[in-house]
Amino acid sequence: MAEQEKDNFRDTIGTLDKEGQRAWVYPKKPDGKWYEYRKYVSYILLAFLFAAPFIKINGNQFLMFNVLERRFNIFGFPFWPQDFHLFVIMMITGVVFVILFTVAFGRLFCGWVCPQTIFMEMVFRRIEYWIDGDRGKQIRLAKMPWNAEKIRKRVLKWFIFFVISFLIANIFLAYLIGSDQLLRYITDGPIKQLSTFISLLIFTGVFYFVFAWFREQVCIIACPYGRLQGVLLDNKSIIVAYDHKRGEKEEGRAKFKKNEERALTGKGDCIDCSACVTVCPTGIDIRNGTQLECVNCTACIDACDKMMEAVNLPKGLIRYASEDNIEKKEKFKLTPRLKGYIVVLGILTSVLIGMLFLRNDIEANILRLPGQLYEHKGEFNISNVYTYKLVNKTVDNIENIEFKLLSHKGTIQLVSQDKFTVEGQGLSEGTLFIEIDSRALSGDKDRVEIGIYSDGDLIETTTTAFLGPRSFN
Numbered sequence: 001m002a003e004q005e006k007d008n009f010r011d012t013i014g015t016l017d018k019e020g021q022r023a024w025v026y027p028k029k030p031d032g033k034w035y036e037y038r039k040y041v042s043y044i045l046l047a048f049l050f051a052a053p054f055i056k057i058n059g060n061q062f063l064m065f066n067v068l069e070r071r072f073n074i075f076g077f078p079f080w081p082q083d084f085h086l087f088v089i090m091m092i093t094g095v096v097f098v099i100l101f102t103v104a105f106g107r108l109f110c111g112w113v114c115p116q117t118i119f120m121e122m123v124f125r126r127i128e129y130w131i132d133g134d135r136g137k138q139i140r141l142a143k144m145p146w147n148a149e150k151i152r153k154r155v156l157k158w159f160i161f162f163v164i165s166f167l168i169a170n171i172f173l174a175y176l177i178g179s180d181q182l183l184r185y186i187t188d189g190p191i192k193q194l195s196t197f198i199s200l201l202i203f204t205g206v207f208y209f210v211f212a213w214f215r216e217q218v219c220i221i222a223c224p225y226g227r228l229q230g231v232l233l234d235n236k237s238i239i240v241a242y243d244h245k246r247g248e249k250e251e252g253r254a255k256f257k258k259n260e261e262r263a264l265t266g267k268g269d270c271i272d273c274s275a276c277v278t279v280c281p282t283g284i285d286i287r288n289g290t291q292l293e294c295v296n297c298t299a300c301i302d303a304c305d306k307m308m309e310a311v312n313l314p315k316g317l318i319r320y321a322s323e324d325n326i327e328k329k330e331k332f333k334l335t336p337r338l339k340g341y342i343v344v345l346g347i348l349t350s351v352l353i354g355m356l357f358l359r360n361d362i363e364a365n366i367l368r369l370p371g372q373l374y375e376h377k378g379e380f381n382i383s384n385v386y387t388y389k390l391v392n393k394t395v396d397n398i399e400n401i402e403f404k405l406l407s408h409k410g411t412i413q414l415v416s417q418d419k420f421t422v423e424g425q426g427l428s429e430g431t432l433f434i435e436i437d438s439r440a441l442s443g444d445k446d447r448v449e450i451g452i453y454s455d456g457d458l459i460e461t462t463t464t465a466f467l468g469p470r471s472f473n
Contacts, residue, residue: 014283014293015220024142025216025283027125028135028275032302041112042122049115053174053182059395059424064178071425077356078393078425082363086355093348098225100341102232106239106290110225111297116210116218119168121281121297124161124211131157135278158212165207169200216282219295226292233290235323236335240296242276242287242318243326253287256311269317275307276300276318286318362398362422363391364452364462369431374467382468383435388428390452395424400455403432407449408466410436436466444470 017023055062057076064073072079072087079086101109110117131153132138144150173196174182190197210218219226233239247253247270256262256271270287277285279300282293286300304318324330334342366388375383392398399421403412414420415431422428434448445465452460 013220014285014291015216022217023283025281026135026138026142027281027283027299028279028303029129030279030297030299030302032306034298034302038112038298039122042118045113045115045118046122050171053171053179061178061180063175065175066177068177078395080363080391080393082365082391083359083393086352086359089348089352089355093345093352096341096345096348099232100338100345102229103234103237103341104338106233106237107225107229107294107296108238110219110223110295111240114295116223117295117297120211120215123164125281127160127164128157131160161212162204162208165211166200166204168207169203172203173200216293219282220293226295230292234337235327236330236332238320238322238332239290240286240294240298240301240318241290241321241323241326242270243316243321244287244289245326247287247317262313269308269313271307271311271313273307275303279303359393360460361392361394362452362460363393364450364460365389366432366450366462366464368465368467374469377435380438381435382438382441382466383433384466386432386434386464388430388432390422390428392422392424392426392428397424398422398454398459401428402453404451404453405434405436405448406451406461407463408436408440408446410434410440412450434466436468438468441466441468444468 015023015025052063053061060076060078061073062076064071066072070081074090098109128138132141141150141153170182185193185196214222247268249268250266252268253270253272254267256273262269274285276287277283277300279302280286281297281299282295284291284293286294301318301320305315308315308317322330322332325332366386369385369387372385375385377383388403390401400419401422402419403414405412411434413433413435415433420428420430434450436446436448445467447463448466449461449463451458452462
């Protein structure tokens with residue numbers, strides 16, 4: 001038994017052969033309860049992915065990440081570079097959530113939510129099953145010489161893959177530059193937007209390469225999350241696991257024999273049919289334990305349950321379970337480690353929500369003009385020159401804006417006009433002078449508070465430095 005386990009134990013990457021060359025994975029088409037659930041979740045997420053750039057809330061795109069213009073919309077709320085601190089909190093909150101989720105439920109995100117898995121298994125792989133057939137037919141087609149049938153199937157599949165990759169590239173472009181801009185580019189045609197079109201073709205080539213050739217190697221080689229789970233998982237994490245206690249028993253796994261009293265022979269419930277191996281999209285044997293290639297896609301659960309049902313043995317030989325559940329029959333419970341992550345996540349979420357509620361509709365920055373000193377205006381008045389920048393974070397115009405001193409008695413004079421308007425999601429810049437009576441200053445450098453008003457209502461306050469003559473009293 002020990003010798004058999006030694007011979008079968010995995011000590012190489014599942015997608016490499018003995019010569020170190022890539023072993024192409026031809027997974028059998030999944031079929032079962034969990035696969036149906038995954039299809040529903042995947043199609044909902046795909047619908048959201050394709051619709052989100054075209055959904056508008058108060059004139060704002062639902063999701064947009066315009067890095068070039070430094071404009072971001074998240075769930076319809078516009079964010080600017082001045083909101084960078086909010087992005088930092090969001091990213092930290094997201095990382096803590098991923099850690100918490102992984103510690104509790106393993107790599108569930110990869111099998112159910114990850115765009116790479118959804119596109120690969122629910123779009124490209126299903127097209128491949130439709131054109132090339134199931135596992136056996138795909139293997140025979142790969143070995144077949146280049147005749148008319150193989151050329152027809154390959155060209156058809158590659159063409160459809162390219163069209164879908166081009167569509168995905170357009171959708172991602174809508175997230176980057178905005179759906180309205182993308183529609184204008186489409187209307188203008190590729191010739192007028194040649195540089196954008198070339199970039200689009202490059203991204204199309206990347207997506208085509210990933211889904212037509214690189215495939216599961218993204219999860220095995222490129223994605224850092226598989227290695228992250230090795231650090232985060234423990235014996236209490238819920239993962240897709242093989243029940244080795246039940247599958248091996250005293251005599252180990254063995255082929256099924258008809259009319260056999262298997263319970264009396266001491267053989268495990270695993271009939272060594274390899275159904276879980278042939279259906280795996282990353283080419284691993286789940287019976288070797290937790291592996292970084294496993295994306296928790298549940299294909300092996302459905303395949304094993306189907307075989308167990310066929311030989312009249314209980315289902316659940318492969319199931320969602322923890323190592324402690326298999327070894328000790330312990331149920332899932334919150335550990336001190338999980339409770340700590342939950343507390344941290346709760347604090348971060350509370351801070352983020354609070355900061356979002358305190359976020360102003362307008363961002364104001366008033367800075368002294370570099371290299372300029374103060375200027376005497378009359379006997380006592382001191383004048384400083386400043387540049388101002390106002391960012392309107394809303395879609396509505398903010399009209400009749402004026403500045404007033406709140407901390408000192410004095411005047412503020414705009415260079416261009418007394419009042420002005422900042423357009424929705426727009427930016428206004430200019431120059432202004434602040435005059436203050438030197439007798440009201442406490443030193444050579446005071447902090448002054450300035451109020452920004454719209455139609456007489458205070459909408460924002462900011463502070464800046466005011467230079468005056470040094471006092472020698």
